Amino acid sequence: MAAMKKPQWISELQRQAAGLGGQHLRIGVTGLSRAGKTTFITGLINQLENHQRGLLARRAPFDRLEAVRWQRDGVEQPFAYLDALAALSAEPARWPASTTDLSRVVIDLRFRQTGVLSRLQQYRTLRVEILDYPGEWLLDLPLLELDYGQWCEQMRSWLDSEPRRSIAGALRDELAVIDPLSPAEPQRLQQLAGAWTAFLQRSRSEAALSRNQPGRFLLPGAGVAPEMLQFVPLLAGNRHIRAGAGSWWAECEARFRYYRDFIVKGFYDEHFSRLDRQILLVDMLSPMDAGQTALTDLKAALESVLQSFRYGRNSLWRRFWQPRISRLAVCATKVDQVAPEQQRAVQQCLEDLLTDSLSEVRHGGVQVRGFPLAALRATRQEGDTLVAGLEGQSGLVRYQPGGVPAHLPLDLQVEGPELLKLRPPAGLHRNEPFPHYRMDDLIGWMVEGVAL
Ligand SMILES: Nc1nc2c(ncn2[C@@H]2O[C@H](COP(=O)(O)OP(=O)(O)OP(=O)(O)O)[C@@H](O)[C@H]2O)c(=O)[nH]1
Ligand SMILES: [Mg+2]
Known part of the structure; x- marks a missing residue:
């Protein structure tokens, strides 16, 4: 058939x-x-x-x-x-x-x-x-909602309370005395970014803290240029500051923005x-x-x-x-x-x-x-x-x-x-x-x- x-x-x-x-x-x-x-x-x-x-x-x-x-x-x-x-x-x-x-x-x-x-x-x-x-x-996601000045304010309040205050020790004072409007010192900024990384590491290992920002300081991942990770919170700053090119503020703010708008946003998406x-x-x-x-x-x-x-x-x-x-x-x-x-x-x-x-x-x-x-x-x-x-x-x-x-x-x-x-x-x-x-x-x- x-x-x-x-x-x-x-x-x-x-x-x-x-x-x-x-x-x-x-x-x-x-x-x-x-x-x-x-x-x-x-x-x-x-x-x-x-x-x-x-x-x-x-x-x-x-x-x-x-x-x-x-x-x-x-x-x-x-x-x-x-x-x-x-x-x-x-x-x-x-x-x-x-x-x-x-x-x-x-x-x-x-x-x-x-x-x-x-x-x-x-x-x-x-x-x-x-x-x-x-x-x-993951802990960087909240940064999407902050500008650099707000982040500085937040870090200041976190560092004001224990256990972060003790873990940060002298670093907290060093960051607080920098005048955000004064000319940036690239070498010192690099040292401070290293000290901030060490602070995040100790927050994680000694106090089992979770909110360790910016997360890429601990684990950069591929494709992130190390110099883009050179910024720190300037504790004397706040959301209202406007500063000229070449200042501590301008240097840190530009890198913070790059971090937020490309690195964090890219991961979020x-x-x-x-x-x-x-x-x-x-x-x-x-x-x-x-x-x-x-x-x-x-x-x-x-x-x-x-x-x-x-x-x-x-x-x-x-x-x-x-x-x-x-x-x-x-x-x-x-x-x-x-x-x-x-x-x-x-x-x-x-x-x-x-x-x-x-x-x-x-x-x-x-x-x-x-x-x-x-x-x-x-x-x-x-x-x-x-x-x-x-x-x-x-x-x-x-x-x-x-x-x-x-x-x-x-x-x-x-x-x-x-x-x-x-x-x-x-x-x-x-x-x-x-x-x-x-x-x-x-x-x-x-x-x-x-x-x-
Ligand atoms: N007893 C037990 N321990 C676990 C289990 N899963 C993970 N662990 C422990 O938790 C640790 C971390 O687990 P990972 O799977 O590496 O965690 P992760 O979320 O990938 O961590 P990161 O890659 O650092 O973000 C491991 O090294 C183990 O010590 C589990 O099912 N049982
Ligand atoms: Mg893992």
């Missing part, structure tokens, strides 16, 4: 369906320095690559996932997945290195179609795009434009451990990052209303450091910290959900103790993590659990799903609602 010719309308439908088959999902992974972004992205690729063996296998639409391809060809600055894997699967295992520049992740997922649709089109593809970057850069969904990763446990000032700074830092959404013509806030970002996952990271029954309390403390910002985001029509997350579980539970390896040591330790309050008190005074420096678990391999907490729930929620 001769093969039946396919009616033309079926061919046309097939052609259209093929055109519709490729979907894009841009996920913004937003997190301050050390929040766990790189480990999370590595874990995400690992869970997707091993979807058949992990918890995703039982969850729609991943039960129809046929193939996963981590794309490198044609991707500018691809994410160093293999380097991260090499560190994690080393003997002894190491965490991925802290990020020093922007990189991109592109993952293509191919889903099998079922039922009637499968006649028209056998597969649908989803391209997931994510950026990784040093967390320090790259990170925040065209996002479909967003994952906010927050290491809540370290600042809870460090104490009240670290928590206060974290709160202010996250609020200002979330507020960046509201500003500007190209603001996310407007897209929330449209709404373009339809889902925001808020995740307390590294919760494997506490007992499983304490993990929800860590998440609750994070949501307590961000109550106002999150209700504004919800008000804008965005779905918000919390996930106490561990992208990579470094601990194992045995009875009421946790078992894990410590960084720089062999063997395992058994310990009981301290308590986590059910809620964050309003004055942010908490006794956090004592944290140990854990190393990743032994025996990780690219072709086995990593142990984790709730990565499957999060990944499932991120793609929910995408027609696949």
Whole structure:
């Protein structure tokens, strides 16, 4: 019998369906320095690559996932997945290195179609795009709203209070005595910019502070000329100053403007434009451990990052209303450091910290959900103790993590659990799903609602 010719309308439908088959999902992974972004992205690729063996296998639409391809060809600055894997699967295992520049992740997922649709089109593809970057850069977003004089005022008020006042020490006085209208001294300016960088480093390492600006002083990234990073806040200045060419003020202001309008704006556009969904990763446990000032700074830092959404013509806030970002996952990271029954309390403390910002985001029509997350579980539970390896040591330790309050008190005074420096678990391999907490729930929620 001769093969039946396919009616033309079926061919046309097939052609259209093929055109519709490729979907894009841009996920913004937003997190301050050390929040766990790189480990999370590595874990995400690992869970997707091993979807058949992990918890995703039982969850729609991943039960129809046929193939996963981590794309490198044609991707500018691809994410160093293999380097991260090499560190994690080393003997002894190491965490991925802290990020020093922007990189991109592109993952293509191919889903099998079922039922009637499968006649028209056998597969649908989803391209997931994510950026990784040093967390320090995120803290520059609020600069988009400031001019140089306002920034100087803000820095003066930050340096007036502890712990920044003590950390800055003599630098604060040096910056305060400079007359902004006097002629600039390039060599001294260079020294002061170096001293400001050292101040930011100490704020981060000694006091666990989050708001360390300008972030590129800590991690410049490629393509930023070092001389453009030579400016400091002139503490005697204010928003009303106007100064002639060649003055301290003019020199610092010009570089501040370049920093704000090209470097920060460029990153903002790259990170925040065209996002479909967003994952906010927050290491809540370290600042809870460090104490009240670290928590206060974290709160202010996250609020200002979330507020960046509201500003500007190209603001996310407007897209929330449209709404373009339809889902925001808020995740307390590294919760494997506490007992499983304490993990929800860590998440609750994070949501307590961000109550106002999150209700504004919800008000804008965005779905918000919390996930106490561990992208990579470094601990194992045995009875009421946790078992894990410590960084720089062999063997395992058994310990009981301290308590986590059910809620964050309003004055942010908490006794956090004592944290140990854990190393990743032994025996990780690219072709086995990593142990984790709730990565499957999060990944499932991120793609929910995408027609696949
Ligand atoms: N126990 C545990 N520790 C984690 C986990 N994820 C990250 N960490 C720890 O947190 C550190 C920082 O994680 P990264 O993934 O490098 O964080 P990041 O947000 O990429 O940091 P930057 O690149 O510096 O902005 C790691 O070196 C680990 O010590 C996790 O799932 N569990
Ligand atoms: Mg990183």
